[in-house]
Amino acid sequence: MDELFFQVLEGAFALPVILYTTVGVFLGITVGAIPGLSGDMAIALLLPLIYKVSPAAALGMLMGIYKGSMFGGSISAISFGVPGTAAAAATVEDGYPAKLKGHPKQAMLTALYSSVTGDLISTLLLVFVAVPMAKVALHFGPVEFFALYVFALMMISLLVVGEMKKGIAAAAIGLFIGTIGMDPMMGSVRLTFGISSLRGGIPLIPLLVGVFAVSELMIQFGRECASRSAKKVAEDAIKAEELGIYDPAKDRMSLKIYWSTFRAALIGSGMGTFIGALPGAGSSLAAFMSYGLARKMSRKPDEFGTGTLEGVAAPEAGNSATAGASLIPLFAFGIPGSATAALFGAALIMQGINPGPMMIEENKVIIYTLFVIIIYATFINLVLSHGLIPLYAKLAQIKACYLVPTVFALALLGTFASRNSLFDVWVLLAAGVLGIYLRKNGFPLGPLVLGFIVGPGAEKALRQALLMGRGDWMFLLKSPIALGFYALCVISLLLIHFSVKKKLVEED
Amino acid sequence: MLTKRTMLLGTAVLLAVLSFGAMASAADFPKAKQLRMVVPYGAGGGVDISTRILATPAQDILGQRIDVVCMPGAGGQEGINFVLQQPRDGYTLLVTDYGPLVTTALTEEVTYDLSDWVPLVQITEVVPTFFVLAESPLKNVEDWVKAAKEKPESLTVAHGRHLSVPHLPLILFEKTAGIKNTHVPTTGGSEALAYVLGKKVDIGASVPSTIASTVKAGTMRPLAVCSLERVATLPDTPTMKELGYDVVLPAWYTVFAPKGVPEETLKILEEKFIEALKSEGAKEMAGKSNVLLTPYGRDKTAGLYEGTISSLKTILADVKK
Structure with missing residues (x-):
């Protein structure tokens, strides 16, 4: 035990690991602060290059990016009312009015401290929940896994932000893409149309980078070269003048102010951790739900939307709390809780660590090292963000015509480097085109990627279960754990059905 | 030439x-x-x-x-x-x-x-290796053959992918011993190991490095290895050849x-x-x-x-x- 302890500390606090993590946090805040670039995208872009460094350094860097980008998104949200990431969209509601009212600093620091609070709470939960949960996961055989996959697929499509049918359609496309190539059981080749490069299936990384990053880049390139936020700044100057002159004396951050938003931050942390741990939900949903809940539970609900700091604290704590929590299902069962966790899972696999019930047992040192890194990355984030806030309020004004080609070149290079395959580059471009179509038509991308990842696993589990049960479908119901998951499916379906109905009635 | x-x-x-x-x-x-x-x-x-x-x-x-x-x-x-x-x-x-x-x-x-x-x-x-849980009623290859002959296809064996390195010797062994089992393909050694540990299948087929730590801990019993000579990391485990089955497929x-x-x-x-x-x-x-x-x-x-x-x-x- 002592030996493990020292090995972990030695691994976690090695200079390169701290450096990589710091660079990750820095990158995360940077891409988060630039509208159009997101943490997912940065992780996807870096993924192919990740196996060149040690597992601890690689994972520390990715985790740093995730954490940094969760806060970074709020910088441009508060400064210009343009969310730097999708997850920061809810922060705009109160963060931007707060700035206009002359409290940009208070809003920014409230966002930062709530982010860190939410992040820390969910990370501690990850550490204390994932390990015991992974032990339970050893009782999971194909029957239980299939039930879990069914639950995951259901959550993916139910919890989508926007139209549910489009979420389901996106997940179905992902499932379909996942069937291309050799089947997981007998190795028969499916849907390759004689193209031998498709034998191995559609590779995950080019698909991820293409769908998330390339599509966004192509869309931005199609737009004007002037960025939206530049125009916003001009408009803001006029608005701010109308509201009076900025007085720094009235915009001081204090412990009292932090304390006054602490309740909202706690609500956000709880909600974010819960949503994050569900497979399929994402950080933007967590942020919106935290905002909604904090508003309902607030003593001054009327102030929401006018620039109250509680309205900044709740969504920021909420989106950051998904960082640790979304790794819980990945670490315990090998099922990623979000698109970012899926990217994280891919990084683990590239390091020779297979996410799943055996992962923690087999890689104790690395996993515990990772836990330590995830915790201290939070503090690196706190310190770095503090210094970068004033600088980064300007970053959102970089022109797309400089940014897009650079990132695009990185995407091509990174994809080729990961498997030395030109075919992968074609997949990247094709996935980019698919991504454009889906984005333009309002399809969410998360379900597609999760469908792609969960699909082959679900098929394998089902067929293994049927083999073990000698073709008897009732065998699938002969496990209490599996029955529990099916019950959860029905309950969540009913809950969501009725809450949607209620909303519709209210709107009428 | x-x-x-x-x-x-x-x-x-x-x-x-x-x-x-x-x-x-x-x-x-x-x-x-x-x-x-x-x-x-x-x-x-x-x-x-x-x-x-x-x-x-x-x-x-x-x-x-x-x-x-x-x-x-x-x-x-x-x-x-x-x-x-x-x-x-x-x-x-x-x-x-x-x-x-x-x-x-x-x-x-x-x-x-x-x-x-x-x-x-x-x-x-x-070297492909067959293994069972330490508490399994199958003490050795002989028990396995006997059980499989009594009730063909009643035992489940988790191996790696279809026709992978641990799967082919399984097919060869069944042919040599004249038995039949239910094959459960998995994505690889760690999944096969997890299914044996979770008692989802009776027998696992993988390579020594997959099971080394569980054998050391006493939870897993290797039955046989499919090489010409015994494996250094599992010195007490007999080869299939020693047991009279010509299954040598490292x-x-x-x-x-x-x-x-x-x-x-x-x-x-x-x-x-x-x-x-x-x-x-x-x-x-x-x-x-x-x-x-x-x-x-x-x-x-x-x-x-x-x-x-x-x-x-x-x-x-x-x-x-």
């Missing part, structure tokens, strides 16, 4: 290189450029790790840089085809087990013939050159690679990653290659029926 053809081809390559005015020639090997060892698997896997154990000391011994290039695309065929498309000068080599090279060639259409490859040096050997990780590389170059590569595998550096790296080095030269690996091809042909012919 083979050597004559090799010589002819070698001369052709030599002439081609010279006609381009390049300084490279077989006599200069390996001074012209860095070497590439292509691995038809992803980074971090067993073959990749073994290749790096060889490549790291070999660069110093050869005095030339060696790049390990992972090309897992199209189930490994991208890497194999890449090697075939390069000049046959010995600077681009393939390192693989028999899976993508031989099994795929025997079951699907590929661009090469099995005789297009010259096995050079074997790096290591992984998987080699071997360096291959495409046919047509000059004989002098092959000689240099063989000699230096063997030297590298016997170096302290290689031994240290191998120890850390639980790899047992088996530095066999051209003669022995050629025999093992031919042997594997003929056993696989027999097994696969049965599967197709």
Whole structure:
């Protein structure tokens, strides 16, 4: 035990690991602060290059990016009312009015401290929940896994932000893409149309980078070269003048102010951790739900939307709390809780660590090292963000015509480097085109990627279960754990059905 | 005749290189450029790790840089085809087990013939191993055969992928012993291990490194290994051969050159690679990653290659029926 302890500390606090993590946090805040670039995208872009460094350094860097980008998104949200990431969209509601009212600093620091609070709470939960949960996961055989996959697929499509049918359609496309190539059981080749490069299936990384990053880049390139936020700044100057002159004396951050938003931050942390741990939900949903809940539970609900700091604290704590929590299902069962966790899972696999019930047992040192890194990355984030806030309020004004080609070149290079395959580059471009179509038509991308990842696993589990049960479908119901998951499916379906109905009635 | 053809081809390559005015020639090997060892698997896997154990000391011994290039695309065929498309000068080599090279060639259409490859040096050997939980009623292979004969297909065996390194010996064993089990394909060793630990299946088939820690902890009982001699990490586990079943099907990780590389170059590569595998550096790296080095030269690996091809042909012919 002592030996493990020292090995972990030695691994976690090695200079390169701290450096990589710091660079990750820095990158995360940077891409988060630039509208159009997101943490997912940065992780996807870096993924192919990740196996060149040690597992601890690689994972520390990715985790740093995730954490940094969760806060970074709020910088441009508060400064210009343009969310730097999708997850920061809810922060705009109160963060931007707060700035206009002359409290940009208070809003920014409230966002930062709530982010860190939410992040820390969910990370501690990850550490204390994932390990015991992974032990339970050893009782999971194909029957239980299939039930879990069914639950995951259901959550993916139910919890989508926007139209549910489009979420389901996106997940179905992902499932379909996942069937291309050799089947997981007998190795028969499916849907390759004689193209031998498709034998191995559609590779995950080019698909991820293409769908998330390339599509966004192509869309931005199609737009004007002037960025939206530049125009916003001009408009803001006029608005701010109308509201009076900025007085720094009235915009001081204090412990009292932090304390006054602490309740909202706690609500956000709880909600974010819960949503994050569900497979399929994402950080933007967590942020919106935290905002909604904090508003309902607030003593001054009327102030929401006018620039109250509680309205900044709740969504920021909420989106950051998904960082640790979304790794819980990945670490315990090998099922990623979000698109970012899926990217994280891919990084683990590239390091020779297979996410799943055996992962923690087999890689104790690395996993515990990772836990330590995830915790201290939070503090690196706190310190770095503090210094970068004033600088980064300007970053959102970089022109797309400089940014897009650079990132695009990185995407091509990174994809080729990961498997030395030109075919992968074609997949990247094709996935980019698919991504454009889906984005333009309002399809969410998360379900597609999760469908792609969960699909082959679900098929394998089902067929293994049927083999073990000698073709008897009732065998699938002969496990209490599996029955529990099916019950959860029905309950969540009913809950969501009725809450949607209620909303519709209210709107009428 | 083979050597004559090799010589002819070698001369052709030599002439081609010279006609381009390049300084490279077989006599200069390996001074012209860095070497590439292509691995038809992803980074971090067993073959990749073994290749790096060889490549790291070999660069110093050869005095030339060696790049390990992972090309897992199209189930490994991208890497194999890449090697075939390069000049046959010995600077681009393939390192693989028999899976993508031989099994795929025997079951699907590929661009090469099995005789297009010259096995050079074997790096290591992984031995298919059958195992059960320590508390299982199956104490040994005899119990397994008896139970399977009483109730055919009643026992479930989790192995790796379909027709993978642990699956083929299972098929061969069933044929030899005249029994039948229910096969449950998985994505690999750790999944098979998890299913045995979780009592979802009766028997697991994998390689010694997968089960080493559980055997040490006393939770797992290895039944038999499918190699000619016992495995060093599982000294108490009998071989199938000892038990009277002719199931010897270890998987080699071997360096291959495409046919047509000059004989002098092959000689240099063989000699230096063997030297590298016997170096302290290689031994240290191998120890850390639980790899047992088996530095066999051209003669022995050629025999093992031919042997594997003929056993696989027999097994696969049965599967197709």
